Amino acid sequence: MGRYVIRRLIQAIPVLIGATFLIYWLCFSLPGDPVQALAGEKKADPIVAEMIRQKYHLNDPFLLQYWNYITGVFQGNLGESLTGRQVSDMISEAFPFTVNLAIVAFVIEAIIGVLAGVMAALRKGKFLDQLVLISTLFVISIPVFVTGFVLQLVLGVKLKNDYGIEIFSVSFNEEDGLRGYLLPAFVLASTSLAYVARLTRTSLMETMRADYVRTAVAKGLKKRRVIGRHALRNALIPIVTFLGADLGGLMGGAVITEKIFNIHGIGGLLAQAVYQKQGTIIVGVVTLLVMIYLITTLLVDMLYAVLDPRIRYE
């Protein structure tokens, strides 16, 4: 296992370099002028513009720019934005919000999703199953910005104004702590939650037909134990994969949800950087996201071996 992890980490280096190179190249090829973008509608002063270009080596050839950047990255320097701020500072300001939001969303989708899926599978064809199937289809079909605004209005505004219940806040506020994250996290989790519920339902129904589940019944075990000890653990293997990949996605920030609830996370930072064509910020953020993806997929693969003893990494 140890050697496997080391090998995976070594493999991650070329992936990381490749990803940064691609993103850097994409940013470089973008039409438009980042320096002009700083000035807005007005024509930028040519002298100031040239100064900025000099300062940030924007006149250098692409490969040289990339070389300077990547050597900086390996020395722990993610560079500076065109407004003179350290990219690493900007990321460390935004990232905690994203991490908190992602964790709350992840917990919501894992717990509610798996529970709904299990209940639906055990009541196959009955009312509860139909309810789960239809409601998840509904959630999957609606874009997140619709879910976000509707829930913001109903739970954040109406609930407070009409019934005086103030559980969910309309806009994110740091002082609210966990409570502040609940509504945005639920919105962010909704689509994945629906997929997790459906996946759990199918997977558990399939496992319930397995021979070893029949054996467990023939052993005279109670239904609870047959499902909990024998079926569920096997059924959860594909769900762990999905959740693992999704955690990587959640950590990458949520542009829409962050915007609706006014959370200054990684998603917003990245979106803004793209508007302003600030290559250093984009590449910095993306490098971080690629690293998170690599680590979460590695963790999922390791969790596999724990869940399924037939899988061994040598």
Place this chain on the structure above:
Amino acid sequence: MTTVIEKNQKNGRLEVGTPLLEVKDLHVEFHTRDGVAKAVNGVNYSVAAGETLAVLGESGSGKSVTAQTIMGILDMPPGKISQGQILFRGQDMLAMSEEDRRQIRGQKIAMIFQDALSSLNPVMTVGAQLGEMFRVHRGSSKKEAREKAIELMERVRIPAARQRVGDYPHQFSGGMRQRIMIAMALSMEPDLIIADEPTTALDVTVQAQVMDLLAELQAEYNMGLILITHDLGVVADVADKIAVMYAGRIVETAPVHELYANPAHPYTKGLLRSIPRLDQKGQELYAIKGLPPNLLKVPAGCAFNPRCDVATDLCRTEIPKLHQVSDKDGKELTGRRSACHLWKETLHG
């Protein structure tokens, strides 16, 4: 038959001849999109303590469905028990509450499945799966259960049981896995074991070992054994009596050696002729023509008539009853029945 009586007298758990399990006029249907498949049509059989009943038949003959119904693990729906009784020690299990049946399952009647690899949970150690029986049914502690599991593994002669108790099913060979299945079935010292093709998935040499082990343990615990198989070779050594099934019905029952010597049903005759024999090397192997019937469209009359060499018009119209069979002098042969209109010609001709 004497062997059965001897076995019973030796252990004296049940009176001689008292059936442990009696299946009476069992009918099982499967409701599918294409219609109703009658998988079991009025099956009767019984097993006494210490006795081995072999149920022989091709795929789709209803032998496994009958076993699953006895065990209470039939998938319902699509399966449906439309008629019949299953008496275990005189009590109808089909009329019992689910909780009472669960108490019988595993503890009084245990089952051994065909494919031990898929029938054992891949993510639990064999020790945990064996020990679970003691944890759940006997309330043993984790440590006790583990010791019991090791004991059972030694009982079925798994080498280095203590070292292997923490291994997973995929780490064992096929024969060893089937031994674990047997150990699991034996754990509660049940009265009856149903073995559904226990050796089909194994190599021939391993088959014999597993079968011998099963027969030995059965004699030791004086258990009833229902051995479901399509392999005539497996049956001969261990069974006391045989029930041959075809298209959901029993077509012949007989004490094992009499059936081999002198079958009273053309289907049984065909099965016996289709066993490869060393003394007929070079000759073409006999095969019963045609295929087993589709259970959605069972032929009228005797279900075997389209494949039968001696079928008459009567066979094509009337379903034969399970006749008591008698010898040439008209003396009834105990335990011998045949569901053939022409049983006399088949047996004596």
